[in-house]
Amino acid sequence: MDRKKGFIRKTRQRDLILKTLRGTDTHPTADWIYEQVKKEMPNISLGTVYRNLGKLAELGEITELNFGSKYSRFDGNAENHYHFVCTECGKILDVKGCKVDKELEKCVEQNNNVEVDFHTTLFYGFCSDCKNKKG
Amino acid sequence: MDRKKGFIRKTRQRDLILKTLRGTDTHPTADWIYEQVKKEMPNISLGTVYRNLGKLAELGEITELNFGSKYSRFDGNAENHYHFVCTECGKILDVKGCKVDKELEKCVEQNNNVEVDFHTTLFYGFCSDCKNKKG
DNA sequence: TTAGATGCAAAGGGTTTGCAACGTC
């Protein structure tokens, strides 16, 4: 078997963490995932959760989101897509129906003498719930 | 004078912090600003720097950037603009020549039943220096 | 005079890490 440097062993912990993250679209924090996973595997430690989330992100299986500086959130959908953050309730949503604009990257490259690999965009505002609640 | 709640008093510390931040385009961390400001005002404390950066951001005088989760960076340019992050050297640049696209916000609103106030975009890739260095 | 601001230092709190034991290949 190919055991080159960076070889990743399959473990029950990692499988469960990935399954849990893939099973939600709430963009949870590491701690939320930890709490969920603990229900099925009570002895798992927070450190293990962090280590696995880090590895999964490194492998490109998931995405780590750093909105605001407080804590990281994780997205089981590794495909590049936009996010929306509700400034009222803090909810994070995947943006539907709007394609990631690769043309914009060309514009940035041409005007700034850089090479762009990808970009992330965050929209801020009111989600449908909070939009209705406010005056 | 109008001393409503949230009144902000003018202080030498805040002036110096703002001047320092406005005097660079490197999107520095709080600690870097602290070190710079200390040269002119040796007794200033890190706490004061954080408190003032927070207030200035709240007033809309500056922008707090939360790229990556490690620490916040600050931008003396409060006008909404795009940023570029070099994945090689970590440098952060203001993107020139590409307008913030308000049309995209309309697309997001229409397809996601939300109300968008503003959006931020981060481009990742190689800056001009690192582009040349790599193979 | 009064309430916002500062300096100092301790506390917070999400994340990382060292280490011995464990589990996968």
Added chain:
DNA sequence: GACGTTGCAAACCCTTTGCATCTAA
């Protein structure tokens, strides 16, 4: 049998906060 992984807990480290003192208005 190797070596990646785990659980535990302590360490990290950026940021926040309490409090007595200072100071702008």
